Amino acid sequence: MKSLEFTTAQHVKIEYEIASAGQRVLASIIDLFAFVLYFLVVGLALGQSLFSLDSGTSKFITLMLFRLPWIFYSPIIEYLTRGQSLGKLTMGIRIVKISGENAGLREYFTRWIFRVVDIWFGFGFLAIIFASTSERGQRLGDSMANTIIIKKKNSQLYNLKNILSIKNTTTHKTTFQNVTRFTDEDVMLIKNTLQRLQSSPSDHTKTFAVELAHKTAKIIGLSETPQKKVEFLRTVLLDYVVLTR
Numbered sequence: 001m002k003s004l005e006f007t008t009a010q011h012v013k014i015e016y017e018i019a020s021a022g023q024r025v026l027a028s029i030i031d032l033f034a035f036v037l038y039f040l041v042v043g044l045a046l047g048q049s050l051f052s053l054d055s056g057t058s059k060f061i062t063l064m065l066f067r068l069p070w071i072f073y074s075p076i077i078e079y080l081t082r083g084q085s086l087g088k089l090t091m092g093i094r095i096v097k098i099s100g101e102n103a104g105l106r107e108y109f110t111r112w113i114f115r116v117v118d119i120w121f122g123f124g125f126l127a128i129i130f131a132s133t134s135e136r137g138q139r140l141g142d143s144m145a146n147t148i149i150i151k152k153k154n155s156q157l158y159n160l161k162n163i164l165s166i167k168n169t170t171t172h173k174t175t176f177q178n179v180t181r182f183t184d185e186d187v188m189l190i191k192n193t194l195q196r197l198q199s200s201p202s203d204h205t206k207t208f209a210v211e212l213a214h215k216t217a218k219i220i221g222l223s224e225t226p227q228k229k230v231e232f233l234r235t236v237l238l239d240y241v242v243l244t245r
Contacts, residue, residue: 002135016151021132026087027090028087039066046065072112074112074115075109075111079104082103083095083103084152096147112141114141177243179240179243180243187237194230194233209230216233216236
């Protein structure tokens with residue numbers, strides 16, 4: 001499985017899997033099916049009323065309800081949802097910049113413009129070939145926009161099995177009940193940060209751990225972050241395991 005490593009502003013490295021060509025194809029099929037369903041519903045709702053209108057009004061309604069949504073669906077919905085169409089949301093994948101940051105409107109429209117070559121010309125086979133053979137799984141539009149499509153949740157790094165590998169939970173008494181607000185991915189970030197502190201306690205890692213402790217305290221509703229921040233993060237980690245396993 002192809003993967004890409006991002007470095008955060010705090011110089012902490014996070015690895016994500018790149019979405020496969022098959023996942024991208026399935027996402028596109030889901031989007032297409034959703035559009036077919038949309039067209040059927042709108043068409044049935046309008047019924048004969050669309051044909052009873054004058055030619056100009058009928059063309060305007062057709063443009064607004066059918067053609068424009070079909071043409072501009074991808075860049076608009078992906079911009080509003082930070083890289084996920086309905087199909088991508090269903091498949092658990094999303095668009096990001098090569099740097100790992102959220103893509104902007106310019107990137108989404110660049111990808112959209114090159115759909116003419118990638119997808120419409122050749123019925124999508126060019127996009128599949130590019131995505132399958134590219135080192136980063138990019139079609140031509142991705143290369144021009146400097147974007148990639150990644151799995152939203154990394155199955156290699158962030159999963160329940162890794163969390164449950166934490167030892168010394170049998171006699172642990174929970175302190176923070178609100179840790180259940182976190183996801184497995186959130187807690188694995190805490191675990192990985194603590195591991196980095198132990199294996200390579202650089203200044204950047206220490207700074208990130210302090211910021212992570214502040215954010216963690218805020219999420220679980222603490223008025224202030226405990227002074228022993230590393231111990232606090234360890235407690236949150238064990239609390240989560242005990243309360244969710």
